[in-house]
Amino acid sequence: MTISDKINQLILEEKPFFHDGRNQFSLGLSIIINIIHWIILLFKLHTMQSTILLSYNVFYENNFLASSKYAYLIPGAALVFFIFNAFLSNYYYSRERSVAYFLNFSTIIIQALFLVVSIIIITTNV
Numbered sequence: 001m002t003i004s005d006k007i008n009q010l011i012l013e014e015k016p017f018f019h020d021g022r023n024q025f026s027l028g029l030s031i032i033i034n035i036i037h038w039i040i041l042l043f044k045l046h047t048m049q050s051t052i053l054l055s056y057n058v059f060y061e062n063n064f065l066a067s068s069k070y071a072y073l074i075p076g077a078a079l080v081f082f083i084f085n086a087f088l089s090n091y092y093y094s095r096e097r098s099v100a101y102f103l104n105f106s107t108i109i110i111q112a113l114f115l116v117v118s119i120i121i122i123t124t125n126v
Helices: 003-012 021-046 068-093 097-124
Strands: 051-057 061-067
Touching (some): 021 068, 021 097, 061 068, 068 097
Antiparallel strands (some): 051 061
């Protein structure tokens, strides 16, 4: 077996999507961030009042006061993005792995941004 045959074998080797280490890392970290997000909201919003500030504008001050239940839409939306990106990256994995890796690692950033938004909402309402 020549070197070019070994290289072709490595390139054409098909790993299932969920057995790829990069996918396991990025999807695992994303779901851990989302679980932490839910836990933080459950513990922090349970002790708060029923109405919280969800949006603040410098010019108009309190822009949107609503029930604390609306804050749970934030990790829910992050979970929807996670599931959508996981399905898309699974679809593109067999065609172009770099697109799948990009989608998976962007999911980590999306989860982190949604977590930061929730932390800001919690700290402004304490």
